[in-house]
Amino acid sequence: MKNKKTKRITLIIPVETEKENKTYVVHYRKNTGEDIRISMPSLKQSIDETKKLKTPSNYIIYIEENGRRIKRQDREIIENSNKWRSRPIDETEIIGELMMIYRATKY
Numbered sequence: 001m002k003n004k005k006t007k008r009i010t011l012i013i014p015v016e017t018e019k020e021n022k023t024y025v026v027h028y029r030k031n032t033g034e035d036i037r038i039s040m041p042s043l044k045q046s047i048d049e050t051k052k053l054k055t056p057s058n059y060i061i062y063i064e065e066n067g068r069r070i071k072r073q074d075r076e077i078i079e080n081s082n083k084w085r086s087r088p089i090d091e092t093e094i095i096g097e098l099m100m101i102y103r104a105t106k107y
Contacts, residue, residue: 022043022065022066023039023065023066023067024039024040024041024042024043024045024046024063024064024065025037025038025039025040025046025063025064025067026038026040026046026049026050026053026061026062026063026064027061027062027063027064028050028053028058028060028061028062029058029059029060029061030057030058030059031056031057031058031059031097031098032097032098033095033096033097033098043063043065046063047063050063050071050073054073054075054082054084055082056075056080056081056082058075059074059075059077059094059098060072060073060074060075060093060094061073061074061084062089069089070089071086071089072086072087072088072089072091073085073086073087074087074093077094077098077099
C-alpha cells in the first residue's frame with residue numbers, strides 16, 4: 001500500500017568535475033630592490049622553489065595563488081643573516097633597495 005505523502009526525490013551526481021585551474025607564482029625581492037616573479041605549475045613546486053631562494057641575497061618571498069598572496073616569508077635585515085620568518089601577508093613591507101644593518105659584537 002502506497003502512502004499518499006511519499007514524494008519522489010531525484011539526486012543529480014556529477015560524473016566528471018571540472019578541475020580548478022590554479023596558477024602559482026613565486027615572487028621574491030632581491031636586496032637591490034629588484035622584484036622577480038617565477039610561474040610554477042603547483043603549490044608543492046612553489047614551496048620547493050622558495051626553499052632554494054632563502055639566501056642572504058634576497059629579503060622577501062611570496063607565494064601567490066591565482067594572483068592572491070597566500071604565504072609570505074621575510075629575512076632578518078642584519079648583514080649576512082639567513083634567518084627567515086613567516087609574516088602576515090598584509091604586513092608593511094620594505095620596497096626598494098635594502099639598507100643593511102651591521103651587528104656590533106663585543107669581544
